[in-house]
Amino acid sequence: MITGSTIIFYLLAALTLTCALLSVSTRQIFRAAIYLLFSLIGIAGIYFWLQYEFIAAVQIVVYVGGIVVLIIFSIFLTQQAGEKLAKQKLDRKIFSALAVFCGFALTMLQVYQHNFNNAATTSAPTVADIGRKMLNVDQEGYALPFEVISMLLLAAMVGCIVIALRSKPETK
Amino acid sequence: MMNPGLYHILFLSAALFFIGVYGFLTRRNLITMLMSIELILNSVNLNFIAFNKYVWPEKMDGLFFTLFIIAIAAAEAAVAIAIIINLYRSHQSIDVGNAEDLKY
Numbered sequence: 583m584i585t586g587s588t589i590i591f592y593l594l595a596a597l598t599l600t601c602a603l604l605s606v607s608t609r610q611i612f613r614a615a616i617y618l619l620f621s622l623i624g625i626a627g628i629y630f631w632l633q634y635e636f637i638a639a640v641q642i643v644v645y646v647g648g649i650v651v652l653i654i655f656s657i658f659l660t661q662q663a664g665e666k667l668a669k670q671k672l673d674r675k676i677f678s679a680l681a682v683f684c685g686f687a688l689t690m691l692q693v694y695q696h697n698f699n700n701a702a703t704t705s706a707p708t709v710a711d712i713g714r715k716m717l718n719v720d721q722e723g724y725a726l727p728f729e730v731i732s733m734l735l736l737a738a739m740v741g742c743i744v745i746a747l748r749s750k751p752e753t754k
Numbered sequence: 755m756m757n758p759g760l761y762h763i764l765f766l767s768a769a770l771f772f773i774g775v776y777g778f779l780t781r782r783n784l785i786t787m788l789m790s791i792e793l794i795l796n797s798v799n800l801n802f803i804a805f806n807k808y809v810w811p812e813k814m815d816g817l818f819f820t821l822f823i824i825a826i827a828a829a830e831a832a833v834a835i836a837i838i839i840n841l842y843r844s845h846q847s848i849d850v851g852n853a854e855d856l857k858y
Contacts, residue, residue, distance in 0.1 A: 585757075587758075588758060591758040598766065599766070599770065602770055602774070605777070605789060605793070606773055606774070606776055606777030606780070606789075606793070607777075611785060614786055614789060618789050621793065621796075622792075622796065625796050625799075628763070628766070629803060632803060634803055634807070634817065637803060637821070640824055641824065644824050644828050645796070645827075649792060649827070649831045653788065653789065653831070656785060656835045660839065660848050667783055667786070670780050670782070674779075674780060678776050678779035679776060681779070682775050682776040682779070685772055686768060686772040689768045690765060690768060693761065694761065698808070699809065706811075707814050712817065712818075716821075731822055731825045731826070734825075734826065735828075735829055738829035738833050739832070741833055741836070742833055742835075745833070745837055748843075
């Protein structure tokens with residue numbers, strides 16, 4: 583029985599994996615960034631398919647709108663136009679592919695041998711549930727990690743400014 | 755073709771993780787290595803969400819882990835790009851071979 587939801591899942595998975603593969607194998611760095619963007623959009627689509635709409639929205643806002651744009655700007659700042667990445671040695675590629683394939687096979691073997699006790703799927707949590715739990719100061723709340731993350735973001739921002747600050751020339 | 759469930763999503767996220775590892779092993783440009791790390795982090799997020807939905811649907815721990823991982827990934831990418839731009843200023847290249855000069 584093939585339903586529309588099944589077809590959509592396979593399309594999204596194919597988009598994600600194809601774009602991820604192209605992103606790590608293309609020799610033009612700008613194209614790698616664009617393929618990464620489409621791969622992240624595919625993952626956001628999978629979150630939508632799983633009915634976790636809030637996570638999908640966060641994925642699009644933070645990854646697609648933030649991190650990929652940051653990466654593209656840093657490519658503009660550091661790369662000459664039309665310059666291709668250096669070709670890698672063939673033996674390194676072969677050994678990496680071999681190691682990755684073995685790791686993947688091992689992981690999937692373990693996963694398929696393990697039997698997860700599937701629970702009956704209930705409805706996905708709404709944004710109200712997420713907000714109530716995130717700002718809850720009880721035992722099961724996430725108020726403390728929330729505050730720690732805000733401090734981390736502040737520290738990262740200050741650190742970025744300090745690191746990327748152009749130091750003044752020494753000569754006067 | 756089967757109805758997609760937990761195992762399909764685990765397959766997808768494992769494949770994504772190892773594609774990211776392949777990129778991390780073969781690339782020698784710092785920005786492309788950062789892109790591979792983003793792929794790896796995304797596969798982990800996908801795993802958390804899948805387990806949250808299919809194994810413990812009444813809890814929300816996987817969802818919160820994903821949210822916090824996304825926030826930390828944003829901070830990590832910003833710091834990494836600041837370091838990369840600083841490295842480019844001093845060496846005019848962002849090859850990973852130059853990165854060991856950062857310790858001096």
